[in-house]
Amino acid sequence: MLLLVTPEDVVAASGRLTAIAREVEELCRHLGGCASAAAGTPTEGAFEDLLGHFSAMLPHFGLAGEHLGAAVAGAGRSYSSCDDHLAGACGLGQGEG
């Protein structure tokens, strides 16, 4: 490694971050199962509003993970490429630096 970066670690982190979208989607689906829980009570309107709010906002959390993961993946690729170029320029194989 030539840079102050371990590209593999960055890529691994990106994978974990990208998985957040699926996890949040699962949470969103789980929450959707209680849509009619407050039916027949005076809390119905507030309950549905809050559920709608969560349903609208949770995808943004998923996208946050997705975008964060994509950005980190980009960084990983970028550093990896730089590392390769540097290694090539220096005539070294990976792991020898």
Next chain:
Amino acid sequence: MSRADVGFRVAGGDAGSMADAARRYEIVGQGLEEIGVKVRGTEAALAGAWQGQAASSYRDTSSKVGTSFGAAARVAAATSAELRRYSAELERCQREGIVSKHQAERCLAEIETQTRLLSAAESDANAARAELSAAGHDGAVARAGGSFGAATAAAAEQRATAARALLTEAQNRERSSRQRLSVLREELAQWQAKGRRAEEDAHAAAQRTACVLRAQTVTPPLVLAGAAAPGWGAAAQEQTPGPQALFNASIGLSARAKVEAMVRFADSVLGKPYIWGGGHGGWGPQPGYDCSGFVSAVLHSGGYLSQPVDTSALLGQRGILAGPGHVVTIYDRALPIAGNPGHVIISIHGQFYESGGMSGPWGGGGGVEKIATPSASYLATFPNVLHPLGL
């Protein structure tokens, strides 16, 4: 039996479903918390492996994202706790209400029976009194007849004795029914008071829970805003969810959630440059928007429009109606009027947004931006005042 019969109503709703909802929010809260920890953990894992400007930018962003997840987790946990509390209170009130209703119905039924018995006893007592009076009269007449009426007088006395016995027995029944009725009425009043208290408690609990639920707000993380460090590359261009993602999330949502999605999208693209034709190529991230491309994307974020449309086509789109809306109003000018070219702007909760257009004291004339409320004379240059259905 109706409310009028027992004097109160058993609180409605399914406490079990409410408890299930509480469990679901709890799981969501735990999930969000775990993801927040994971995000922060990733940051820690990279701490030694990645340094420099991009790493610093990433650490800052991931810290904010982790914090957002943590905050959302706390909102979900608070919601869960409130729903659990309400579920328990609703269950208690319903249990007490059902018992009270059952007992009140029993009292009412017995009161009805005792009232009938009292009426019969009163009727029997009246008949006995009449017989006693008649026997007394017959006896007096017979006794006035001297020895000739002795037999009749004796018979009258027997009738009077029998009538007295009947009267006593009827009066005993009367007294017994009255006493029982008094006890039953007192008992009924107690069960009714208990039932009403359960009804009021359930109502108060619901009011409190509704209030707590209305106060809950989740703020999603704003990812990658301003991130321009090396390596963030193309992903950094996609700073916020596009209108398609928001559209998908908005389907079937409440008006409030739709409006929130629209504001969220509009705010997320503030500062994007005006580009003629921008936003008309699809719902994905755009480098810039023209006026109708921007308004189309905002509407799509709230679940409206299947494709971007220009100023001449807004009116007539499914779900877009004529007239100002309660929350969202679109001011559309398809053709140039009085020196003003075709343009469209949108107001959400009284906040105007536009891309392009002419500048005035309200601002405007640049890219996507929030503008102050334009003058009435300027707004009058928009012949089509529209609103999304339900908003």
